Amino acid sequence: MTDKYTQLVNQGLGRNLAKKLGLPQPAFLRRYQPGQPLITGPVLVQGSTPGADSLASELLTWDLDVRRHAVPRERLGAIILVLDDVVTPEDLAGPVLVVAASLRDLGPGGRVITVSRPASDTADPAAAAARQGVDGFLRSLAKELRRGATGNGVLLAPDVAPTSPSALAAVRFFLSGRSAFVDGQFITVTGTGGDPQDTPDRPLAGRTAVVTGAARGIGAEIARTLHRDGATLVLVDVPAAGDRLAAVANEVRGTALQLDITTPGAGQLIIDHAVQRHGSLDVVIHNAGITRDKLLANMDEAKWNSVININIAAQLRINEALLASEHFRTAPRIVSLASTSGIAGNRGQTNYAASKGGVMGMVRATAPLIAAYGGTINAVAPGFIETDMTARIPVALRELGRRANSLQQGGQPIDVAEAIAFLASGAAGGINGQVLRVCGQNLVGA
Amino acid sequence: MSSVGQPTAGPAKTGSAGAAAVRRAVIVGGNRIPFARSGGAYAKSSNQDMLTAALDGLIARFGLQDERLGEVAAGAVLKHSRDFNLTREAVLGSALSAETPAYDLQQACATGLETVVGLANKIKLGQIESAIAAGVDSASDAPVVVSEGLRAVILDLNRARTIPQRLQILSRLRPKDLAPLAPGTAEPRTGLSMGEHQALTTAQWKISRAAQDELAFNSHRNLAAAYDAGFFDDLVTPYRGLARDGNLRADTSLEKLGTLKPVFGKGLGADATMTAGNSTPLTDGAATVLLASDEWADAHDLPKLAAVVDAEAAAVDFVHGKDGLLMAPVFAVPRLLARQGLTLDDIDFFEIHEAFAATVLSTLAAWEDEEFCRTRLGLPGALGSIDRSRLNVHGSSLAAGHPFAATGGRIVASLAKMLHQKGSTEGRPARGLVSVCAAGGQGVVAILESL
Numbered sequence: 001m002t003d004k005y006t007q008l009v010n011q012g013l014g015r016n017l018a019k020k021l022g023l024p025q026p027a028f029l030r031r032y033q034p035g036q037p038l039i040t041g042p043v044l045v046q047g048s049t050p051g052a053d054s055l056a057s058e059l060l061t062w063d064l065d066v067r068r069h070a071v072p073r074e075r076l077g078a079i080i081l082v083l084d085d086v087v088t089p090e091d092l093a094g095p096v097l098v099v100a101a102s103l104r105d106l107g108p109g110g111r112v113i114t115v116s117r118p119a120s121d122t123a124d125p126a127a128a129a130a131r132q133g134v135d136g137f138l139r140s141l142a143k144e145l146r147r148g149a150t151g152n153g154v155l156l157a158p159d160v161a162p163t164s165p166s167a168l169a170a171v172r173f174f175l176s177g178r179s180a181f182v183d184g185q186f187i188t189v190t191g192t193g194g195d196p197q198d199t200p201d202r203p204l205a206g207r208t209a210v211v212t213g214a215a216r217g218i219g220a221e222i223a224r225t226l227h228r229d230g231a232t233l234v235l236v237d238v239p240a241a242g243d244r245l246a247a248v249a250n251e252v253r254g255t256a257l258q259l260d261i262t263t264p265g266a267g268q269l270i271i272d273h274a275v276q277r278h279g280s281l282d283v284v285i286h287n288a289g290i291t292r293d294k295l296l297a298n299m300d301e302a303k304w305n306s307v308i309n310i311n312i313a314a315q316l317r318i319n320e321a322l323l324a325s326e327h328f329r330t331a332p333r334i335v336s337l338a339s340t341s342g343i344a345g346n347r348g349q350t351n352y353a354a355s356k357g358g359v360m361g362m363v364r365a366t367a368p369l370i371a372a373y374g375g376t377i378n379a380v381a382p383g384f385i386e387t388d389m390t391a392r393i394p395v396a397l398r399e400l401g402r403r404a405n406s407l408q409q410g411g412q413p414i415d416v417a418e419a420i421a422f423l424a425s426g427a428a429g430g431i432n433g434q435v436l437r438v439c440g441q442n443l444v445g446a
Numbered sequence: 447m448s449s450v451g452q453p454t455a456g457p458a459k460t461g462s463a464g465a466a467a468v469r470r471a472v473i474v475g476g477n478r479i480p481f482a483r484s485g486g487a488y489a490k491s492s493n494q495d496m497l498t499a500a501l502d503g504l505i506a507r508f509g510l511q512d513e514r515l516g517e518v519a520a521g522a523v524l525k526h527s528r529d530f531n532l533t534r535e536a537v538l539g540s541a542l543s544a545e546t547p548a549y550d551l552q553q554a555c556a557t558g559l560e561t562v563v564g565l566a567n568k569i570k571l572g573q574i575e576s577a578i579a580a581g582v583d584s585a586s587d588a589p590v591v592v593s594e595g596l597r598a599v600i601l602d603l604n605r606a607r608t609i610p611q612r613l614q615i616l617s618r619l620r621p622k623d624l625a626p627l628a629p630g631t632a633e634p635r636t637g638l639s640m641g642e643h644q645a646l647t648t649a650q651w652k653i654s655r656a657a658q659d660e661l662a663f664n665s666h667r668n669l670a671a672a673y674d675a676g677f678f679d680d681l682v683t684p685y686r687g688l689a690r691d692g693n694l695r696a697d698t699s700l701e702k703l704g705t706l707k708p709v710f711g712k713g714l715g716a717d718a719t720m721t722a723g724n725s726t727p728l729t730d731g732a733a734t735v736l737l738a739s740d741e742w743a744d745a746h747d748l749p750k751l752a753a754v755v756d757a758e759a760a761a762v763d764f765v766h767g768k769d770g771l772l773m774a775p776v777f778a779v780p781r782l783l784a785r786q787g788l789t790l791d792d793i794d795f796f797e798i799h800e801a802f803a804a805t806v807l808s809t810l811a812a813w814e815d816e817e818f819c820r821t822r823l824g825l826p827g828a829l830g831s832i833d834r835s836r837l838n839v840h841g842s843s844l845a846a847g848h849p850f851a852a853t854g855g856r857i858v859a860s861l862a863k864m865l866h867q868k869g870s871t872e873g874r875p876a877r878g879l880v881s882v883c884a885a886g887g888q889g890v891v892a893i894l895e896s897l
Contacts, residue, residue: 246503253509
C-alpha cells in the first residue's frame with residue numbers, strides 16, 4: 001500500500017526527474033519479515049565505555065557482524081553510539097566525529113542508535129548539558145539520514161545497564177524492520193525488568209491479548225501482528241462492526257467479542273471472556289477510538305463527549321477493572337493508542353487531542369500502579385498513517401501530511417502495530433509509562 | 447442404549463425418567479445475521495452466502511477456526527436445485543476445517559429446530575461431540591421454475607436423436623409454457639396460501655383483530671428493548687450493512703397496526719382480521735446454534751447455556767379440514783409435557799413462533815378449551831393457559847421476520863441465553879418450551895433447560 005508518489009520516484013524516469021527537480025524522494029522502508037536477519041551488514045558499536053564493550057559482546061551473541069572500528073567504504077548496517085557516561089558536552093566530540101566519518105557508508109534502511117542517559121536524572125549541570133545534547137544531536141542526525149535509514153535513541157535510567165533486558169530489546173527493535181517508521185525518537189528504559197528469555201520471533205507465545213477496535217484499520221493490523229508474534233487473541237469492537245470483526249477474528253484464529261467499550265462493566269466482560277475462553281489475560285491494547293472533528297467554536301456537547309468517553313474515559317474504567325483483577329497479574333501489559341495530535345495539537349481536533357493527551361497522562365500515572373504487579377503500561381502515538389481515515393483527507397492536505405516527516409511518506413498500520421507488539425512483549429518489561437511516537441519524525445511537535 | 451465404546455463420563459442423564467444411559471447435549475451459543483425484509487439488504491445474497499456468513503460469525507465468536515466439528519446440519523425451505531449440498535458448501539466456504547461433514551435437512555419452517563433436535567440426539571448417543579445446527583432462507587433469491595410444459599419439452603429434446611424429431615418436439619411449445627413459475631407458499635393439496643389457511647383457523651377460534659395487533663405490538667416492543675439492552679450483542683453479527691432486523695419497527699403503535707387493511711381471509715368480508723402488521727413478512731436470513739457434549743464444551747473452554755432436554759413432532763390432517771394447517775404444535779406440546787412429567791406451569795419461557803399473531807393465539811385458545819383438550823388431545827380437561835409475561839419475552843417472528851428455516855436457530859439460541867441468564871428457579875433449572883409450526887400441517891416442539 002505504498003503511495004503512488006513513492007512508487008513513482010523509486011523507478012527509472014521518476015527517480016531521475018525527482019532528483020533533478022529537487023523533489024522529495026521517499027524510500028521504500030525496510031520492514032520486518034519473520035525469518036529474515038535482524039539487519040544486513042556490519043553493526044559498528046562506537047564508544048569506549050564498559051557499557052559499550054558489554055553491549056558489543058552481547059550483540060555478538062545475536063549473530064551480528066559487530067565491529068568496534070569502521071573500515072572505510074565498507075557498507076554498514078547500523079551504527080550504535082554508546083554515550084552512557086558523557087559528563088561534559090565536550091565528551092561528545094570524539095564518538096560523534098567517528099560516526100561522522102562512517103555515515104556515508106550507512107546502507108539503505110540503515111540505523112543509527114544512541115545509547116545514553118536522561119538529562120533529568122542528573123543534578124550536575126555539565127552532565128545534564130551533555131546528556132540533553134545527545135537529544136538534539138540525534139534528532140538532527142535523524143533528519144539528515146537518507147534512503148529509509150533512521151536514527152533513534154535508548155535512554156537508560158540510573159542503575160539500568162546497556163545490557164539490561166529492555167535496553168537490549170529496545171536496541172533490537174530499533175535495528176529491526178519493526179521500527180521502520182519510528183525515527184528521531186527516544187525510548188526510556190525505566191527499569192531492569194523484562195524477560196531476557198523472550199524468543200525474538202514469537203515474543204508473545206502463550207500470552208492472551210485483547211485488542212479493542214479490532215474490526216478494521218490499525219486495530220485489525222495490531223491483531224494480525226500480535227497473532228504473528230504468537231499471542232492468542234480476543235478481538236473487541238462495537239456490535240455494529242461485528243461482521244468485519246468476525247472476519248479478522250477468523251483470520252487470526254481469535255475470538256470476537258462484540259462489545260461497546262463505553263458500556264458499564266465492559267472491563268469485567270473483557271476479563272471474563274478472556275479468562276473463560278483462553279484461561280488468562282495478559283495484554284490489553286486500547287486501540288478503539290473515534291474522531292469527531294470540529295473547530296472548537298462549532299463544537300457541540302455530543303461531539304466532545306463521545307470522543308472523550310470512547311478515547312479516554314472508557315480506557316480509564318477498563319484499566320481500573322484490570323488492575324483490580326486477580327487474572328491480570330502475570331507480567332501484565334497495557335498499550336494505549338495516543339496520537340501526535342495529542343502532543344503537537346491539531347486544528348479542528350480539540351476534543352480528539354484532549355482525549356489523546358489524556359491517554360498520555362493516564363499512562364504516566366498508571367505506570368507505578370501496574371508496576372506493583374510487575375506490569376507495564378505505555379502509549380504509542382502514531383503520526384500520519386495510511387488508513388481509510390486518512391484516505392478521506394482532501395488530497396493537498398493529505399500530501400502535506402504524508403511528506404511532512406523525515407521519511408517523506410505516511411506510515412503503514414503495520415508500523416504502529418509493530419511498536420505496540422514490541423511494548424507488549426516480555427522483553428519490554430523494563431519500559432514503563434512511556435510514549436513512543438511512530439511518525440517518521442513528523443516535523444510538527446516535539 | 448449407549449453406542450459401542452462410548453465413555454459414560456459426565457453428567458450423562460437428562461431429566462427424563464426412564465431414559466437409557468444417554469448423555470447430555472448442551473447449547474454453547476448461537477449466531478445469526480440480522481433478518482432482512484425480502485428484496486431488502488440481502489436481495490443479492492444467496493442462501494449459501496448467508497449461511498456461510500452466519501457460520502463465520504459463530505466460528506469467530508467461539509474460536510472454532512480450523513476446528514473439525516462432529517457435524518453441521520442446515521437447510522432451506524426455498525432451495526435452488528444447484529444447492530443440493532448447501533450446508534457442505536457453506537462449511538467449505540467457512541473458517542471451519544474442511545474435514546467437517548455436513549448434511550441438508552428440510553422440514554419446512556421446522557427445519558431449523560429439527561436440525562437442533564437431530565444433532566442433539568447424535569450428541570446424546572455419543573455419535574458426535576460437537577455440531578452446528580442451522581437454517582437459512584432467502585425469499586429474495588428464490589428459485590424460479592420453468593413451466594411443466596417447457597420442462598417436458600427440454601427433457602424430450604435431450605432424448606431426441608434426429609432433427610425432425612426435435613422440430614416435432616419444439617412444435618409442442620405454447621406461449622404460456624414460456625412464462626416462469628414464481629415460487630408460491632400455497633399448500634399443494636388445498637391450493638390455499640398459508641395465510642388463507644390461518645384465516646380459517648383464526649375465524650374458528652374467534653381470535654380478535656385487537657388481540658392479534660396487541661401480540662404484534664408486543665413482539666416489536668420486546669425485540670427493540672432486547673436490542674437496546676444489548677441482549678443480541680453475542681447472538682447477532684451484522685451483515686451487508688444491517689445490524690438489526692430490517693423488519694423491526696421500534697416505533698410502531700397499536701394505533702398504527704390498527705389502521706392496516708386485512709390481507710388474508712378476504713372471503714370473510716368485514717370479519718377478516720389478519721393484516722400485514724400481524725402476519726410475518728417474507729424475510730431473508732440465516733441462524734446457527736453451536737451444540738456440544740459437556741466434555742467437548744469443557745475441553746474447549748466454552749460456555750454452556752442450556753441443555754436440549756426433549757422434542758416432539760406432530761402433524762394434523764388439515765387437508766380434510768379436521769384441524770388448522772398450523773395447529774400441529776397444539777398436539778405436540780401436551781405429548782411432550784406428558785413424557786417429561788411436566789405441566790405448562792413448569793415452563794418459565796414460552797417461545798411460540800409467530801407465523802401469524804393468530805397462530806399463537808389460536809394455539810393458546812385451543813389449550814384453554816376444555817372440550818377441545820378432552821376430545822382432541824385426550825386430556826382430562828383444558829391443558830391450561832400460560833402466563834403471557836413468559837411468552838416471547840424478547841420478541842419473535844412478527845418483529846424479527848421469519849426466514850423459514852432460520853427461525854428455529856434464532857429461537858433456540860435466544861432461549862438458551864435467556865435460560866442461562868435466569869439460571870435456576872425454585873430449586874430447579876429454568877425451562878423453556880419452543881414451538882414451531884410448519885407447512886404441510888406439521889409442527890416441532892422442544893424443551894430446553896438452563897445450565
